[in-house]
Amino acid sequence: MANMSMTKLPMPEQDPDVRNHNFQEVALGYTPEMAVEEAGRCLQCKKPLCVSGCPVNVHIPEFIAKVAEGDFKAAYEIIYQTNGLPAVSGRVCPQESQCESLCVRGKKGEPVAIGRLERFVADWYRENVTEKAEKPASNGIKVAVVGSGPAGLTCASDLGKLGYEVTIFEAFHTPGGVLVYGIPQFRLPKEIVRHEVEGILDLGVELSLDTVVGKTITIDELFEMGFQAVFVGSGAGLPMFMGIPGETLNGVYSANEFLTRVNLMKAYLEEYDTPIKHSRAVAVVGGGNVAMDAARCAKRLGAEHVYVVYRRSEAEMPARAEEIHHAKEEGIEFHLLNNPTQILSDGKGSVAGMECIRMELGEPDESGRRRPVEVPGSEFVLEVDTVIMSLGTTPNPLIRSTTPGLETNRKGCLIVQEDTMETTRKGVYAGGDAVTGAATVILAMGAGKKAAAAIHAALQAQ
Amino acid sequence: MAKIITKRRLNPTVTLMEVSAPLIAKKALPGQFIILRVDEKGERIPLTIADYDREKGTITIIFQKVGLTTELLDTLEEGDDILDFVGPLGRPTELEGVKKVAVIGGGVGCAIAYPQAKYLHEHGVAVDVIAGFRSKDIVILEEEFQAACDHLYLTTDDGSYGERGLVTDKLKALIEAGNQYDVVIAIGPIIMMKFVCKTTEPYGIKTLVSLNPIMIDGTGMCGGCRVSVGGQMKFACVDGPDFDGHQVDFDELMARNAAYKEREAQVRRDHACRLLNQEVQ
Numbered sequence: 221m222a223n224m225s226m227t228k229l230p231m232p233e234q235d236p237d238v239r240n241h242n243f244q245e246v247a248l249g250y251t252p253e254m255a256v257e258e259a260g261r262c263l264q265c266k267k268p269l270c271v272s273g274c275p276v277n278v279h280i281p282e283f284i285a286k287v288a289e290g291d292f293k294a295a296y297e298i299i300y301q302t303n304g305l306p307a308v309s310g311r312v313c314p315q316e317s318q319c320e321s322l323c324v325r326g327k328k329g330e331p332v333a334i335g336r337l338e339r340f341v342a343d344w345y346r347e348n349v350t351e352k353a354e355k356p357a358s359n360g361i362k363v364a365v366v367g368s369g370p371a372g373l374t375c376a377s378d379l380g381k382l383g384y385e386v387t388i389f390e391a392f393h394t395p396g397g398v399l400v401y402g403i404p405q406f407r408l409p410k411e412i413v414r415h416e417v418e419g420i421l422d423l424g425v426e427l428s429l430d431t432v433v434g435k436t437i438t439i440d441e442l443f444e445m446g447f448q449a450v451f452v453g454s455g456a457g458l459p460m461f462m463g464i465p466g467e468t469l470n471g472v473y474s475a476n477e478f479l480t481r482v483n484l485m486k487a488y489l490e491e492y493d494t495p496i497k498h499s500r501a502v503a504v505v506g507g508g509n510v511a512m513d514a515a516r517c518a519k520r521l522g523a524e525h526v527y528v529v530y531r532r533s534e535a536e537m538p539a540r541a542e543e544i545h546h547a548k549e550e551g552i553e554f555h556l557l558n559n560p561t562q563i564l565s566d567g568k569g570s571v572a573g574m575e576c577i578r579m580e581l582g583e584p585d586e587s588g589r590r591r592p593v594e595v596p597g598s599e600f601v602l603e604v605d606t607v608i609m610s611l612g613t614t615p616n617p618l619i620r621s622t623t624p625g626l627e628t629n630r631k632g633c634l635i636v637q638e639d640t641m642e643t644t645r646k647g648v649y650a651g652g653d654a655v656t657g658a659a660t661v662i663l664a665m666g667a668g669k670k671a672a673a674a675i676h677a678a679l680q681a682q
Numbered sequence: 683m684a685k686i687i688t689k690r691r692l693n694p695t696v697t698l699m700e701v702s703a704p705l706i707a708k709k710a711l712p713g714q715f716i717i718l719r720v721d722e723k724g725e726r727i728p729l730t731i732a733d734y735d736r737e738k739g740t741i742t743i744i745f746q747k748v749g750l751t752t753e754l755l756d757t758l759e760e761g762d763d764i765l766d767f768v769g770p771l772g773r774p775t776e777l778e779g780v781k782k783v784a785v786i787g788g789g790v791g792c793a794i795a796y797p798q799a800k801y802l803h804e805h806g807v808a809v810d811v812i813a814g815f816r817s818k819d820i821v822i823l824e825e826e827f828q829a830a831c832d833h834l835y836l837t838t839d840d841g842s843y844g845e846r847g848l849v850t851d852k853l854k855a856l857i858e859a860g861n862q863y864d865v866v867i868a869i870g871p872i873i874m875m876k877f878v879c880k881t882t883e884p885y886g887i888k889t890l891v892s893l894n895p896i897m898i899d900g901t902g903m904c905g906g907c908r909v910s911v912g913g914q915m916k917f918a919c920v921d922g923p924d925f926d927g928h929q930v931d932f933d934e935l936m937a938r939n940a941a942y943k944e945r946e947a948q949v950r951r952d953h954a955c956r957l958l959n960q961e962v963q
Contacts, residue, residue, distance in 0.1 A: 391901050393719055393726075393766040430768040432901055436705050457903035461915060468910055468934055470941040477904035485725060485898070490952075493725040493750055494898075495945040569937025616902050618920070 223260035226329030231336050236549040240519050243405045243488055246546060247311075252292070255340040259287035261325060262332045269322035270334060275666030276303045276374070280319060280334055287337055296345040299338060304377030304420060305370065305665060307346060307412045308399060310339030313662045314540050346415055352422045359383040361679055364447040366433045366619065369397020370661045371453030371652030373420055374668030375675075380423030382676055387426040387447075389433050394484060397455055398661070401484040402476075404513050406520070410483075434618035439626075439648060448682075449647050449675045452634065453668060454619055456653035460611045462505070466563025467609070471497060471571035475506070475514045475610035482517045499606035501525040503574050505560055506610030507537035512544065514608045515552045526552050527602060531559040531579050531592040557581070557592065561599060563607055573601045613658045623648070633657050640678070641671035649675055684718075684767035687740055689760050692822040695747045696790055697756050698732070704739030706731075706769045712801040713775030713892065713924050716741065717900040719766035720754045727751050728897045728919070730794040731770060741769070744793030744822075750950045771900045775890065775924050780864040782808040784856065785831070786849050786878055788870020789815060794892055795869045796823050800830035808832055810861065812852045814870070818843035849874065850881045863887055868927060872936050879927035891927035893918045895938060910934055 232248040233239075239246050250258065262284040270280045279298050286295035299306045315321075315335035323331030361384050365372045368390040376386045394400050396413045421427060431437060433454070442450055459474035461467050478496075481487040485494035502518040504511050507530035519526045528547070530537060533556050537544060548554070558576045566572035578598035581590035615632045627635045627644040634643050634650040641649045651667025653659055688700040706716060715730045733742035745752050758764065775798060777783070783802055787795030792813050803809045809831040815821050817840050827834050835852050836844030845852065853866070866889045868878035875891040882889045895907040895918050902920035909918050912929035916922065 391768070392899065393768075430766050431705070432768060432771070435771060435901075436709070436769065457901075459903070459905050461905065461908075463915075468908055468915065468938065470938055474905040477898060477906045480898055480904050486723075492723045493949055495725075495942040495949065497941075569934070569940070618901065 222263055223257060225261060228261075228330045228333040228336070229254055229258040231333070236551070239406065240516070240550040243520055245409055246406050249343055250336055250340040252290070252340075252344070255287050255292075255337060255344075256290055258333050259284045259337060262288070263324060265324060269324070270319045270332075273319040273322040275318065275662050276309070276669050278303050278306075278319075278338070283341065284332065284334070284337060287341060292341055292344045293349060295341045296349075299341060302669075303338075303665070304374050305416045306338050307342035307416055308370070308408060309662055309665065310335050310337075310342055311408050312403060314660060316541070318662065346412070353419065355422065355424045356381055356383045358385055358424065361385065362387070362445075362447045363675060363679075364389060364442045364450045365453065366439075366450065367391075367397060367453040367455055367652075367654075368395035368417070368427065369453055369455050369652060369664060370399060371455075371654075371664035371668040371671075372397070372451065373417065374665040375451045375453060375651070375672045376425045377420045377423065378669055378672035379675065380420060380425045382672075384676075385424070385426075387428055389428045389431045389437070391430070391432040392484065393429055395427055395429065397453075401480045402510065402513070404479070404483055404517050406516070407513070432618070434622040439619070439623045439645075443647070448679055449649065451668070451671050451675065452619060452643070452648060452650040452654055453652045453664065454616060454654045455664075456613045456615045456633075456658045458614045458616045458632075459609070460613065461609055462560065462611065464560060464562050466565060466571070469563055469565055469571050470569050471499070471606045472563060473606070473608045475504070475510045475608050476613065478514050478608050479510070479517065482521070488517070488521060496521065497606055499523045499604075501527070501604040502606040502608060503527045503529050503555075503560075503602055503604045504608045504610055505529045506612070507532065507539055508610060508612070509539045509543055511608075511610035512539045512547045512552075514610055516547055516550055518606070518608065519550055519552060523606070525604075527555050527604065528552055529555045529558050529560060529574075529576060529602070531557065532589065533557055533581065536589045555602070559592065559594070560607075564601065571605050571607055573603050574607055575599055575601050613653075615654050615657065619654075631657055640674035641667060642674065642678075683763040683765060684741075686758055686760050686762050686764065689758075692744065693820045696744060696793070696820070696822055697747070698742060698744045698793075699755075699758075700740045700742050701764060701767060702739060703741045703767055703769070706741050706767070707734045707736050707739045710734040710741060710770040711774035712797045714770035714772045715900070715923065716743065716767060716769035717771060717897065718743075718755070718764050718768070720751060720758070721765055724754065724765070725751055726766070726898055726900070728771070728894075728900055730892065730923075731797065732793045733797055733800070741767075744790065746790040749946050753950070768900065772919060772923050773921070775867070777802060777807070777865065780807055782810075782861070782863055784810045784812060784853060784861070784863045784866045786812045786853060786866065786868045786870070786874075787814065788849060788868075788874040789820065790822070791870030791874070791892075792823055792827070795867065796826055796830065798867050798869070799827065803830045803832075810856065810863075811835065812837065812849045812856075814838070814849035814852075814874070815843070816840070848877075850877050853878065853881055857882075857885055857887070865890060867892075872932055872939070875927060875930075876932035879930070879932075883928055889927040890924050891930060893923045893925060893930065893935060895935060896941065909938075
């Protein structure tokens with residue numbers, strides 16, 4: 221008999237006033253008993269809508285049935301068939317707009333906590349199963365993957381399982397892309413990312429770190445080296461600034477720089493050498509998940525006041541409701557319907573404050589969101605010593621500028637065939653933020669998966 | 683990882699290392715740089731490519747001990763590996779069509795001026811080098827420069843070697859004496875580059891400077907290295923590091939480079955133990 225509770229079983233979390241002083245994971249995960257109980261809420265639909273809401277099509281009812289039986293190992297194996305990074309996606313996917321949004325239980329009450337269950341299964345497996353996946357027999361065909369973020373890792377994982385000799389080329393000294401430099405430790409522990417990457421390397425996938433494709437090596441050279449296909453998953457890492465006065469003052473960061481220092485270089489740990497400014501009051505400009513991450517990191521680094529400055533209202537914020545909720549619990553202060561006009565100097569090259577202007581919402585614009593309009597004469601100064609610009613990112617031009625025949629749209633995103641993910645250059649495929657501009661981890665994973673299937677089909681047809 | 687092939691001290695605080703990095707050596711051009719990290723807890727720092735040997739597959743770096751990371755790097759010996767070594771980054775210097783140039787190096791900046799002079803000299807350009815140092819004991823690369831230019835003018839602030847005076851005095855004298863330079867390339871302390879630009883401006887001589895802002899990734903993804911050039915924001919790691927010196931806001935660059943001064947001093951003190959460990963190994 222199914223568990224007919226209308227609500228999801230809550231997941232234990234660190235207390236807000238404790239966690240805003242540390243970088244340990246906020247959500248603590250289900251216990252085995254909790255997982256079995258929540259799994260009982262799944263109705264095992266014959267035609268499960270949840271699966272169609274998942275960009276990598278995890279066989280959701282099947283794995284949940286195994287969780288309900290207490291066979292967590294079998295549950296993991298079902299998930300892993302289609303998802304190479306379950307501990308990651310279980311943590312950072314916006315399930316409310318994907319799998320869980322289509323769950324029948326969500327029509328009356330809350331949907332089944334699919335994300336929490338996926339996370340539980342992946343964590344249980346990591347902690348309890350030490351045997352390594354068997355390395356598939358090589359088919360002798362070399363494929364190159366550019367970038368080791370979620371798109372590249374998923375593509376490499378799928379091709380590795382099929383026996384391809386895959387090499388991932390990564391510009392940084394650590395694999396994971398946004399999973400290591402962007403998403404903070406308290407949302408996604410880096411040990412987990414490392415473990416997931418190692419699982420992919422166990423398939424025989426090679427990893428070439430410190431290799432900047434477009435600089436150290438070009439895509440043409442990869443083909444000369446015998447790679448039969450190339451997947452470009454280089455992301456959208458180029459930060460945008462506002463173009464207002466004062467943006468080159470000390471104490472103004474792009475969210476990318478701030479988060480890279482904190483997460484990748486571990487500037488929050490004393491024993492690491494990379495410095496970070498320890499601020500008294502911080503303004504984070506923007507309303508996306510990255511803005512929430514930056515604000516919550518700033519709080520943990522000891523800032524007394526952390527403000528999120530966003531030009532529209534909370535309803536238009538692109539960040540997940542859960543992240544906004546977590547940020548508020550941790551004492552982040554929201555200045556909504558405000559826009560910066562200039563950053564003020566202390567006369568010695570550092571930030572002394574930020575002048576903002578109040579906004580009101582006008583008619584909807586082409587994105588469907590109501591356009592913010594300045595309220596004349598409403599300028600005021602926010603007293604901050606640090607400003608973090610979190611306005612979004614665009615794809616880095618490094619690869620497209622060094623690869624003849626690779627076409628992009630006016631935003632610099634690579635143009636691909638929707639069904640195959642092949643770019644305008646034969647044999648070169650692309651996916652993730654390099655194609656869509658800044659989007660989500662799971663969409664990048666879905667794109668990597670689709671490209672892997674297309675690469676497999678194309679190479680088998682040859 | 684990149685193995686150190688040769689290590690040579692050029693003066694008490696400046697060290698040269700030839701490092702095995704075949705992929706980088708294959709592509710490197712004057713004006714480009716690498717990013718390195720010494721150990722797991724280390725930071726990423728940029729260093730200009732001072733030389734390259736495509737046959738041997740090596741890259742030469744020259745660095746001055748100015749803080750923890752360069753001190754740590756200096757504890758490595760021949761045969762040791764540098765944990766991370768990435769490049770070649772940045773744009774090569776654009777010098778098409780020039781016939782006569784003055785290359786000006788200040789202090790350890792001479793290490794970066796040297797490959798420029800050498801490259802131009804090898805490509806048939808008339809090269810005058812002005813190499814400036816505080817005093818005789820820190821003079822570096824004198825022989826190398828002699829072989830890489832038509833005229834070498836060596837200056838010291840205190841007159842203990844070469845001509846007494848500043849590089850800008852020498853440059854002005856050369857221009858006044860009728861030398862017609864198509865381009866002046868200035869590499870050294872920010873204040874020196876600023877004054878070289880002030881010197882050439884009245885003569886309308888194009889002046890390239892190699893900027894050295896704080897960097898992290900070096901691939902354009904963070905903007906930590908942003909500089910104002912002609913009133914526009916540029917990322918030195920991808921748009922530079924060479925820029926038209928007459929357009930650069932040097933005062934802003936100086937302020938930005940001082941952003942972590944206190945923290946750098948503290949890290950250097952606190953991590954004395956790590957330096958010691960490295961030396962003991």
